[in-house]
Amino acid sequence: MAQVVSNKRVLLKDYVVGQTKESDMILKSDTIELKLPQGSNGVLVKLLYLSIDPYMRSQMSYSEDNFVPSFTPGSPLKGYGVAKVLESGHSKFKKGDFVWGLVGWEEYSIINDPETDLFKIEDNDVPLSYYTGILGMTGITAYVAFNEICSPKKGEYVYISAAAGSVGLLLGQFSKARGCYVIGSAGSKEKVDLLKNKFGFDEAFNYKEEKDLDAALKRYCPKGIDVYFENVGGKMLEAVLLNMRLYGRIAGIGMISQHNVVEEEPVRYLLSVITKRLTMKGFVVHDHYDLFPKYYETILPLIKNGTIQNVEDVSEGLESAPAALVGMFAGKNVGKKVVAVARE
Amino acid sequence: MAQVVSNKRVLLKDYVVGQTKESDMILKSDTIELKLPQGSNGVLVKLLYLSIDPYMRSQMSYSEDNFVPSFTPGSPLKGYGVAKVLESGHSKFKKGDFVWGLVGWEEYSIINDPETDLFKIEDNDVPLSYYTGILGMTGITAYVAFNEICSPKKGEYVYISAAAGSVGLLLGQFSKARGCYVIGSAGSKEKVDLLKNKFGFDEAFNYKEEKDLDAALKRYCPKGIDVYFENVGGKMLEAVLLNMRLYGRIAGIGMISQHNVVEEEPVRYLLSVITKRLTMKGFVVHDHYDLFPKYYETILPLIKNGTIQNVEDVSEGLESAPAALVGMFAGKNVGKKVVAVARE
Numbered sequence: 001m002a003q004v005v006s007n008k009r010v011l012l013k014d015y016v017v018g019q020t021k022e023s024d025m026i027l028k029s030d031t032i033e034l035k036l037p038q039g040s041n042g043v044l045v046k047l048l049y050l051s052i053d054p055y056m057r058s059q060m061s062y063s064e065d066n067f068v069p070s071f072t073p074g075s076p077l078k079g080y081g082v083a084k085v086l087e088s089g090h091s092k093f094k095k096g097d098f099v100w101g102l103v104g105w106e107e108y109s110i111i112n113d114p115e116t117d118l119f120k121i122e123d124n125d126v127p128l129s130y131y132t133g134i135l136g137m138t139g140i141t142a143y144v145a146f147n148e149i150c151s152p153k154k155g156e157y158v159y160i161s162a163a164a165g166s167v168g169l170l171l172g173q174f175s176k177a178r179g180c181y182v183i184g185s186a187g188s189k190e191k192v193d194l195l196k197n198k199f200g201f202d203e204a205f206n207y208k209e210e211k212d213l214d215a216a217l218k219r220y221c222p223k224g225i226d227v228y229f230e231n232v233g234g235k236m237l238e239a240v241l242l243n244m245r246l247y248g249r250i251a252g253i254g255m256i257s258q259h260n261v262v263e264e265e266p267v268r269y270l271l272s273v274i275t276k277r278l279t280m281k282g283f284v285v286h287d288h289y290d291l292f293p294k295y296y297e298t299i300l301p302l303i304k305n306g307t308i309q310n311v312e313d314v315s316e317g318l319e320s321a322p323a324a325l326v327g328m329f330a331g332k333n334v335g336k337k338v339v340a341v342a343r344e
Numbered sequence: 345m346a347q348v349v350s351n352k353r354v355l356l357k358d359y360v361v362g363q364t365k366e367s368d369m370i371l372k373s374d375t376i377e378l379k380l381p382q383g384s385n386g387v388l389v390k391l392l393y394l395s396i397d398p399y400m401r402s403q404m405s406y407s408e409d410n411f412v413p414s415f416t417p418g419s420p421l422k423g424y425g426v427a428k429v430l431e432s433g434h435s436k437f438k439k440g441d442f443v444w445g446l447v448g449w450e451e452y453s454i455i456n457d458p459e460t461d462l463f464k465i466e467d468n469d470v471p472l473s474y475y476t477g478i479l480g481m482t483g484i485t486a487y488v489a490f491n492e493i494c495s496p497k498k499g500e501y502v503y504i505s506a507a508a509g510s511v512g513l514l515l516g517q518f519s520k521a522r523g524c525y526v527i528g529s530a531g532s533k534e535k536v537d538l539l540k541n542k543f544g545f546d547e548a549f550n551y552k553e554e555k556d557l558d559a560a561l562k563r564y565c566p567k568g569i570d571v572y573f574e575n576v577g578g579k580m581l582e583a584v585l586l587n588m589r590l591y592g593r594i595a596g597i598g599m600i601s602q603h604n605v606v607e608e609e610p611v612r613y614l615l616s617v618i619t620k621r622l623t624m625k626g627f628v629v630h631d632h633y634d635l636f637p638k639y640y641e642t643i644l645p646l647i648k649n650g651t652i653q654n655v656e657d658v659s660e661g662l663e664s665a666p667a668a669l670v671g672m673f674a675g676k677n678v679g680k681k682v683v684a685v686a687r688e
Contacts, residue, residue: 233615252618266610270577274596274626282618 002035008318009106012071015062018262020329024060025077025322032108036087042112043093045083047103048344051132052324052337053079054256076104077321082121082131083109084344090114098124100131105321107341123296126303128344133166133336134303134310135296141253141285142170143295145229148288149251149281152227154179159221159240162231162256163204164191166311166336171229172199173308183221185236187331194334199309213239227251230280233258234265241269244276252282256329311335346379352662353450356415359406362606364673368404369421369666376452380431386456387437389427391447392688395476396668396681397423398600420448421665426465426475427453428688434458442468444475449665451685467640470647472688477510477680478647478654479640485597485629486514487639489573492632493595493625496571498523503565503584506575506600507548508535510655510680515573516543517652527565529580531675538678543653557583571595574624577602578609585613588620596626600673655679 011026036044056079059071071077081103085093093099093114101118103109111117121131133139145167152158158175162168163184172195175182183203184195195204203220210216217225217239224245230237233255240250258264273280302308313333315324321339328337355370380388400423403415415421425447429437437443437458445462447453455461465475477483489511496502502519506512507528516539519526527547528539539548547564554560561569561583568589574581577599584594602608617624646652657677659668665683672681 237614252614254618255615258615264612264615266612267614268608268610270581270596270611271599271602271608272626273624274598275628277627277631278625280617280624281622282616283621284619287621 002033004031004033005108006030007032007106007108009076009104010318010321011076012060012073014073015070016057016060020057020060020326022322022326025325027319027322030106034086034108036089036110040089040110040112042089042110043085043099043114043118044087044108044110045099045103046086047081047083047107047109047318047341048098049082049129049132050103050105050318050321050324050339050341051080051136051138052321052328052333052339053137054254054328056325057329076106078102078104080132080137081341082128082136083118088114093118093120097121098128100136105318107318119292123300126300129312129314129338129340130303130310132338133312134170134299134308137285138166138336139170139299140288140292140295142167142174143299144283144285144288144291145251145253146171146174148291149283150227150229150249152178152180155181156226157181157221157223157245158183158227158229159217159225159243160184160229160231161207161236161240162186162254163195163201164334165231165256167253168229168231169199169311169335170308172201175227176200177307180227183225185216191334207236214242217243224248229253230255232256234267238268241267241272241278244272244278246276248276248278250278250280252280312338314338314340316340346377348375348377349452350374351376351450351452353420353448354662354665355420356404356417358417359414360401360404364401364404364670366666366670369669371663371666374450378430378452380433380454384433384454384456386433386454387429387443387458387462388431388452388454389443389447390430391425391427391451391453391662391685392442393426393473393476394447394449394662394665394683394685395424395480395482396665396672396677396683397481398598398672400669401673420450422446422448424476424481425685426472426480427462432458437462437464441465442472444480449662451662463636467644470644473656473658473682473684474647474654476682477656478514478643478652481629482510482680483514483643484632484636484639486511486518487643488627488629488632488635489595489597490515490518492635493627494571494573494593496522496524499525500570501525501527501565501567501589502571502573503527503529503561503569503587504573504575505529505551505580505584506598507539507545508678509575509600511597512573512575513543513655513679514652516545519571520544521651524571527569529560535678551580558586561587568592573597574599576600578611582612585611585616585622588616588622590620592620592622594622594624596624656682658682658684660684 082100085097098121099118158180164186184201185207192204195201228250234257426444429441442465443462502524508530528545529551536548539545572594578601
């Protein structure tokens with residue numbers, strides 16, 4: 001007879017309007033029989049690591065045209081994570097495989113369509129948690145923004161907002177490796193120090209201490225910005241538009257400042273797009289998942305020889321996930337925010 | 345001894361803030377000796393046609409980072425026009441040549457750097473005034489936006505704002521020739537009728553009669569917009585962002601609604617750039633003047649066989665130029681606004 005175990009789960013309480021709070025999520029303790037239903041083509045997995053990502057905020061609200069589907073109140077949140085296969089009804093996965101992909105926020109989960117939702121982890125020389133970050137959605141996001149959208153050239157001025165976030169730290173490292181002049185902004189002295197001292201950013205500043213973002217950019221990037229990696233939106237984008245150089249490129253990666261507002265903040269100075277001949281290009285990373293093999297070929301050697309570093313900010317236990325998500329919007333994490341649910 | 349003639353000129357009175365009015369310009373009657381100064385490498389020209397263009401508005405205000413230099417109060421405005429060479433000190437131009445390019449708003453002008461400012465008109469089979477429009481800056485603007493920026497594909501949904509303006513009418517014709525579904529907006533019933541009945545737009549609407557531009561676009565482009573030719577900015581751009589389809593392209597050509605405002609109107613819904621994977625690309629047409637030979641090769645046969653039509657809205661006499669410019673911002677013209685200063 002199959003083992004019955006307790007299964008902690010994080011459920012969405014109700015659709016969220018405005019700022020999200022921990023109380024928007026409910027921690028529930030259920031039980032689960034560790035067995036796939038008869039005839040299932042899915043896999044039963046044990047969750048190891050959860051990836052905490054800003055885009056999830058939009059799924060917590062009701063919207064008909066959410067670019068990813070809204071969560072269902074009363075059901076677990078869903079996000080990226082690393083898991084171990086306990087039982088498989090699918091020919092491409094077997095018991096003992098490690099996988100990453102879209103999983104429920106619950107200790108044990110049945111994934112009905114594993115071929116769509118999961119990737120098998122082939123390289124075990126790096127920590128498994130890296131597949132929530134540098135080897136997962138975060139990493140390929142930075143890779144696409146850098147190589148497919150902006151292609152900074154050596155010597156160009158690159159500005160990265162939310163630079164101490166998981167995508168920002170990778171973009172900074174890619175840009176330095178390319179020979180760019182790199183400016184980053186973040187929300188604390190600790191983060192700014194990290195950018196300058198550990199990651200070799202040429203300039204970094206704490207945006208919370210700047211009353212006038214335009215003036216700050218003029219001070220830290222006096223020659224202007226060729227490439228902007230947009231992670232923030234709103235007032236930051238306005239200030240950037242005033243400081244872009246001719247023929248500049250803006251990669252629209254995310255707008256973290258706009259996720260917890262009821263009405264999207266308007267942006268001035270779009271006339272600059274014309275007068276400065278700018279290109280602003282948005283992308284959604286799952287359109288580019290075919291690039292994973294190429295990306296792994298590039299990044300795995302760089303991780304192993306220490307050229308590119310992965311920075312993780314780990315909380316322990318599924319019960320810490322709601323605080324981790326809410327904390328991310330308050331800028332609490334440095335690097336990739338990970339929840340360690342179980343260590344195998 | 346050289347002939348001395350009267351020379352009407354339109355001077356900028358002072359830098360303009362907000363809405364421009366006819367009284368911002370002064371009509372002055374000077375005299376001029378029809379002779380180049382000793383040793384000049386320039387050309388003396390007689391102005392025939394003036395092109396009235398929205399971008400000129402930005403030159404009427406003081407700004408250090410105007411993308412084209414501000415006009416000088418007390419001096420004539422400067423814009424595109426067609427002229428005849430009366431005397432030349434430059435080896436590439438000779439007396440009797442017809443030219444188009446940047447000229448002063450005055451009946452007779454000395455152009456000091458004709459190789460930079462003027463193009464020689466080689467094809468005389470089309471009316472000379474066409475070089476203010478379809479064969480001048482207007483034409484190449486539409487060509488670049490269409491071919492270099494957006495490249496609409498057959499069957500795509502193309503929306504053009506200010507569609508009865510000179511650039512808009514060309515874009516509509518290019519798009520119909522490509523086999524696109526074309527929607528246009530303009531500011532009067534007369535213009536809307538012209539778009540639908542004369543130029544075969546699939547849909548057209550009067551934006552002034554629409555309280556809710558988002559709702560209007562949903563009604564006229566229920567399937568959404570693949571390609572938007574942006575001539576307007578502000579609230580129109582907001583409504584378009586809500587109605588773009590995935591992977592849509594926006595060419596930033598101009599933002600006529602933003603020229604006469606003191607503070608640029610902010611734009612919401614930029615998050616759509618990311619969620620819908622949009623590309624918004626601005627350009628300034630004089631970066632692309634190397635394309636003129638290729639453009640003429642394409643467009644001249646189409647004009648001559650009647651496939652593409654040039655629409656002109658002509659005022660008579662240099663004294664009508666201030667009203668023509670002010671009227672353009674009130675949407676008075678249909679097609680290319682031209683001032684006929686002299687007919688050779």
